Amino acid sequence: MLCMSRELNVLGACPLDCPDTCSWVVTVRDGEAVRLRGNPGQPYTKGALCVKVNRYLEHTKAADRILYPLRRVGPKGSGRFERITWDEALDEIAERLTAIIDEYGGEAIWPYQGTGTLGYIQGETGQAGRRLWNALGASYHDLNICSRAGNVGLTRTNGAPGGMDPESFAHSRLILLWGTNTLTSGHHLWKFIQQARSAGAHVVAIDPVRTRTADQADEHLAIRPGTDAALALALMHVVLDEGAQDREFLEKHTNGWPDFEREIRKYPPSVAAEITGIPEQDIRALGVRLAHTRPTGIRATMGIQRHQGGGTAMRVIAAIPGVTGDWRHLGGGVAYSTSGHVPIRADVRLELLPHPVRTLTMTRLAEGLADTEHPVKCLWVYAANPLGSTSDQNRVRAGLAREDLFTVVMEQFPTDTVDYADIVLPATMQTEHIDLHAGYGHMYLMWNEPAVAPPGECLSTTETFRRVARRLGLTDPSLYDSDLEIAGQLLSRDHPALAGITVERLRREGWARLTYPDPFLPFADGFPTRSGKLEFPGAGEGYVPPLSASADGPYKLALVTPAAHTFLNTVFANNPELVRRAGAPHILVHEKDAADRGLSDGQRVRVFNGNGEVTLELRVSDRVAQGVVATTKGNWPKLSPGGANVNVLVDERDADMGRGAVYHDNLVEIAPLP
Template sequence: MPRELQILGACPLDCPDTCSWVVTVRDGEAVKMRGNPDQPYTRGALCVKVNRYLEQTRSPERVLHPLRRVGPKGSGEFERISWDEALQEISIRLRAIVDEHGGEAIWPYVGTGSLGYLQGCEGIAGRRFWNVLGASRHRLNICAAAGNEGLRQVNGTPGGMDPEDFAHSKLILLWGTNTLTSGHHLWKFVQEARAAGAHVVAIDPVRTRTAEQADEHLPIRPGTDTALALGLLHVVLAEGAQDDDYLARHTEGWESFREEILRHPPARVAEITGLPEEDVRALGLRLARTRPTGIRATMGIQRHAGGGATLRALAAIPAVTGDWRHPGGGLAYSTSGHIHLDIDTRDDLLARPVRTLTMTRLASELDESVKCLWVYAANPMASSPDQNRIREKLLREDLFTVVMEQFPTDTADYADIVLPATMQTEHMDLHAGYGHMYLLWNEPATAPAGECLSTTETFRRLARHMGLTEPSLYDSDLELAEQLLSSGHPSLEGITLDRLRKEGWVRLNVPRPFLPFAEGFPTPSGRLRFPQGPAYVPPHTATASRERYPLALVTPAPHTFLNTTFGNNPELLRRSGGPRVTVNPQDAAARGLAAGQRVRVFNEHGAFEAEVEISERVRPGVAASTKGHWRKLSPGGAAVNAVVGERDADLGRGAVYHDNLVEIAPL
């Protein structure tokens, strides 16, 4: 009889749900994966993407051995080499770069391909190694930076509601978030609230899957959410529905911010947002009269010029209404602010301060001063802004590029050395969801495929090959996990590595329901700090000339890919239907476009090809095209980020993927 095991693990991908999964292993082979039915947030369900994860691990396209480039950069032509050959060549090149140019000539470029605290971007993942070499720091700002900084300025932390508490809400604002595509497990709690009488409103420029299922959809102009928040609060004040006691006890700067609210009556807000004035007023009245109100906003809402200001304004709403007092009231953006692991990257190993290079500025900052680009858990050729300029920089012959990868991605094609990386079922890792209140452990279910190595093991071997003597570079994965859990924070009380490995997941040691700001905020004064001065920062699309490029482009997540992960899966590619751009019938008629026609979407940065979809799911003046398509698998060899500008949001140097102007023309 075959021996069958059930191995507990966790999804590593860039999604707030961070699911707990169970892998069935028979005679050393993973034969089945399912959502863990015992985990309260996962409840047995995985998404349409991760349901194909085991299929992806067995893909014939997997990179299984170290590779050395033999063709021109970008050709994807490689030869197989041994790990010893790869490590030897890398060691020689890194030593030469450090000796001649200094460690800052190395850019370790890590992305959100894994959110693991061991193997991915959230924790240690090679940082000690780079500190020993004195490499440049990497600012990982591609995802949530503007919103995180906005919330820190107001609340003192990006942390907010426990998403499970939406089950207690009476009014739910799904603001700039497509829950049924990007974090569908929250929907169970929304449905529980609905069954008890809650009203659900989707605020989104696109009529998404989620907007179609909501009780109400407000098709706002992209990037004008701050103005809407101020307009809703204007109605709350007009109704005398502000919580004066909460404002007096737990906030500061209220009088100044109140004056800013009064400068945004519904009529003015309607002009800015493109929403009917009566809709702004009606939702304001509902907000004024409904306790508790829960607001769910995720990362897409802050990817524009005023992204930080938007989260500051959304954070102000439950402070004015006093919703933080009530289970089911408040704002949920990211629970990461409630995670207090001890992430000791050993910055003391740096001999001197070093520069910081910014992830979303790869096109401009990958200049002659960078002699080595080391990419892991990232596919910037497809995911980062300004694709055409990035390609020009990656073609530099004097740039030594190493890519740690599972598949031959757009970025891997430009590497000098490709190192084979394990997938989640093949290594151990520690995870914390940014959309729930649990820590999760991922136990490897199978041996690594081919000669693949985990991120931690790759850096251990490279350190040994280079003769580095710092002891912490050789800590095992279990030792690193023990260190992460040793912060002593009360939220980790009772959570041990042994317990995590046995149970697979443990809820943080916080109350249920969780009321993080009922009695104050983690700011120096203990109070929420209302933003001062003008609160609304308009998007680039509202201030730039639209003469040449009149359409505001948003690039939301597709249902079939997660960023560019799964972008090469044959079945998910088939389901995606290929690159599409959705335009309103008015805009299609003005350009003579027909449904299904091949079009060119372009601006001053570049262009991509897509099939046009004509639908009232987008408002006039707005175009929508999903992210995630690989450049080399797209028609014309370009994807949506070819037209995304390399600009910064107002705070945190956040990305502006939803704040670009384009034109569309038939091919």
Template sequence: MPESAPGTLGALSRKLASMSGNKVVLGACPLDCPDTCSWIVTVEDGRATKMRGNPDQPYTRGALCVKVNRYLEHTRADDRLLYPLRRTGPKGSGRFERITWDEALDEISTRLRRTVDEHGGEAVWPYNGTGSLGYLQGCEGVAGRRFWNVLGASKHWLNICSAAGSTGLHRANGTAGGMDPENFALAKLVLLWGTNTLTSGHHLWKFIQDAKAAGAHVVAIDPIRTRTADQADEHLAIRPGTDAVLALGLLNVVLAEGAQDEEYLAAHTSGWEDFRAEIMSYPVERVAEITGIPADAVHRLGTRLARTRPTAIRATMGLQRHAGGGAALRTLAAIPGVTGDWRHPGGGLAYSTSDHVKLNIDTRDDLLPAPARLRTMTRMASELPSVKCLFVYGANPLSSTSDTSRIRQQLQREDLFTVVMEQFPTDTADYADIVLPATMQTEHMDLHAGYGHLYLLWNEPATAPAGECLSTTETFRRLAAHMGMTEPSLFASDLELAEELLSSGHPSLEGVTLDRLRKEGWVRMNYPKPFAPFAEGFPTPSGRMRFPRSGEAYVPPYTAGKDGLTLITPAAHTFLNSTFGNNPELLRRAKNPVVLVSAADAAARGLTDGRRVRVHNASGEFLADVEISDRVAPGVVASPKGRWPKLSPGGGNVNAVVAERDADMGRGALYHDNIVELSPVEA
């Protein structure tokens, strides 16, 4: 095969492999990013010495991000957890003693059995997060779920990231899966809607650049003028939570232009007449008043949308983290239904490609001794009072979950037995009774699928685990043995689990074998290229897109009409959620926490550039330095997420002021829908 053939160990890889004493291992990034990069690790004498993006993989194209470029350094960090630990000081003190794995597993087994006997399985909460998106070791697949089912523990609903938007898209299209992001290269109009591509999934930008080179117009729609907005042809500073209104206003202009695709509407949609009436109730002037975008800008973009095929919309998870997040995604998905863009390669909406991944994920719910209680991730503060045993893995809720002040209060309870499986001493780990050391991605096997592309990727371990670290799958195998469980599926090897995942029989996996993945590192699933998923209909019972009914297209944000400042908590360029929040170099680059404030809002509060303030509301507070900026409009402030509270001034982070409230669909979190005030910190 030629050196550049997709799926082969390409020229660069072979050159590295031929160097004396070197071994090259193909792997994949596990982190919560749509790009799920393919990487190449060079190993010399058992030590990983170099990591780079795989140049042969069509989406990665040889590049990793500023965060993952430091991954090997991170695996060797001085604060890496290497051995099981038992708490010796007060909860939250971070004082532990080293113990053996047998001691740790014995204590965990005893406490789990006692909890189930005395309080029932619902008093046990396995709290799994997005620290890894692996189908073996991470939240996407089977890691630990069969064990918890045998025990009869509560079920964990991982709704923290994308639930509102996914639910809205399912109501519209029957699936959250949309267009292939690679097809953005074919678009003539690109709407980057509530997404900072260059920070949170920068590999898509190369396809957008291809579109721009062919004459496409790129518009960033975002409350913040991000680094992506700086590179777009146009930026519309929308008022947070009003995205559905802008969508309706743009469609109002489309109808005025007579540019709706009547053939597509008749053949592939339902509820059009009702939705058309809803669109007509949002003229441009009303839309401008609600969204804060000038009427002429709304009209100009609506006209461009009416006259430009194909139009591609990229909307990611930040867009739906407000009270009307589900309705917003449902209404955005209606745009290509009205214009007919769903029929064109390069047209439509891309939110998440996860629903196009058709692996066989069998968590064995038949192993449950009785129906299990469902516990909601974003309701941790409210759920914890009835929990007696908390087992946290792949998560750092004291940094990443809403209402962290109340969570911290609950974690201090002496009657709450807490186990944390971790790689580093996070704020959450400081409250554990037992800490279990976890492997990192270069030390275990895993199977991945990006939620921003259509590739499966295999991660082969490059090195032996550091210290006494164990993978998630091995930890649960050992814990099951310690508890005397005999269900055979609890002891399946990683390779057996991977074979099972690939055994769904779905046509998209035809020819995709474990042997092939391990040899080639990545394989594109069997979808056409270019891929227009809804050109001939939708996976709904009727086969048609379902437009919102009257009153369903827009749910106002919680902040609407309230006094104060609306806080946006975007992704940081240097952290990925709270991963890398302890990396010294990335912390240095991030500098002190800042809050972006418009000049008008700063002047009204007597604040000067660099002044330290309390950002506060009834839920809590955190400290940040004022950065007066025209990147936010009056009434809006922004402070990036991802900080570890114990490494931040005052010991807080942005989620201390995020209230525990639900979006309109999927009980999604409201990270961008909170009112705060700023008060100077006296020296």
């Protein structure tokens, strides 16, 4: 008798912290996922995934995947655990949480959520788990690590962080890729850039590092880290010199122009050249091109605002299309994050608590864990690997090592953070649960249907929190809503952009474009500010120098830590093939800086500052300017030489707006290994 295998295709979406949020198709045969590809019918993905996600199915089946609940049996940090049952895990969690709340109050619980998944049901975008934390009166987790400074800066100028529809770059005639490595971190935009180039567009990469994207651009301006606002002001200075400002747009659609014009006049190209390291003639040439090229589209993503003047930088860059009037034109304006156009708001329920709770800031984990006056007694980590991804790694490690800190980690793999857990709960991956997504680099909603059953005893985020609530004896019905009920609540908002988009439609079709006009010109006729106009920065608000601008101490090299091509944050950094492709952890150093320190290409070096040190291979390179060094983020500390990654060097310090992170604003030195 012949046995015919059954094969079906399941529509889903990539969950990872990337603007593209690809629609994908999983082929399942006899209950096993056997193939993953980009959805060819989705207009943004168009059948392509990235080098990282192409290996996602392999990743779900990795030998080191966590499949069962675990309890720590060795010292914190040792990574020694024993397998336990879910009942044992839930009993211990309920007992410990109840005792902590009785003695210290709910605020002693810090629910530390990350961007390991951006789903509205299972992940960060929908604040998964917030219903439970509200019921317990836990501290509020301020998830500010990724894009906060830029969001605040853009909102102060435009009223919202949303901007251009990225697909409209196909209509741009000048494209500024400002602090963004498109071919590594959101490569689906490139096809729209290529369409523009085929029609004659000029593409400029503005980046401290000559990236893959800069290699493919028509022009690369190697800017000093954190000096972007000075360049933006100088470019607008040239626009004014050329008499090319859009006077009608300025009159009808902006506020504060006289003061901002005076601010611009402080930064002629000669001044900006001294600040940015870009030759004056190059600044002037780009300024002239900007003055006379409509439409100009600016793509600026999260890396640009990870320094102490990051919010101001985004605020000033957002002012450029206000001066040139590019918001009038399809293909003109600024694209940072389309999340501001998504009208879904996390329906967390239980929002009214009996008393206000404190806010604990994600980028201040070391500080929060060291607080003895109002101590954190339970750290509950999910979709996050803070020991690998957060600033000031040594102090974070010291906080996690506290014996009086009850740490629960929901995870898929044995990360450095898992090694410090008391209880580890096995988490599902994207092919195993329901979720709803919206890209922050396009205008689509995406549905993820589970393709296969979870392996071992893995549970989704939502199911885990339902079980915890039940074991704690909590009774509010909203704590037990199913995933489909949550999805329906999320899409129930009466907003024109959600018209016709239902759970049923998304499950059937896999994706839907938000129902904005097409073409979409978000600010052609006004802005979502109180005045209805673009609000220019005021006097003295034009430029905040980075820390590296005053390198008069013992550390002289400005460090930037861009995304790796093969990892996404610390996701995939335990995948053997992607680790092989990434090569040895290394740092790019200019030839003169290496020679001044007696260092040579291929040498193993210690990179250090007052926070700590990391061991890397030195690569002499012309991809960085003198005074700038670069190494990619994402390596797991315990899999890295010396047991640390680059975040050991990063200050736990705030940007100028939103308490954003400063990953690209740290000074270091380099010396040979002893």
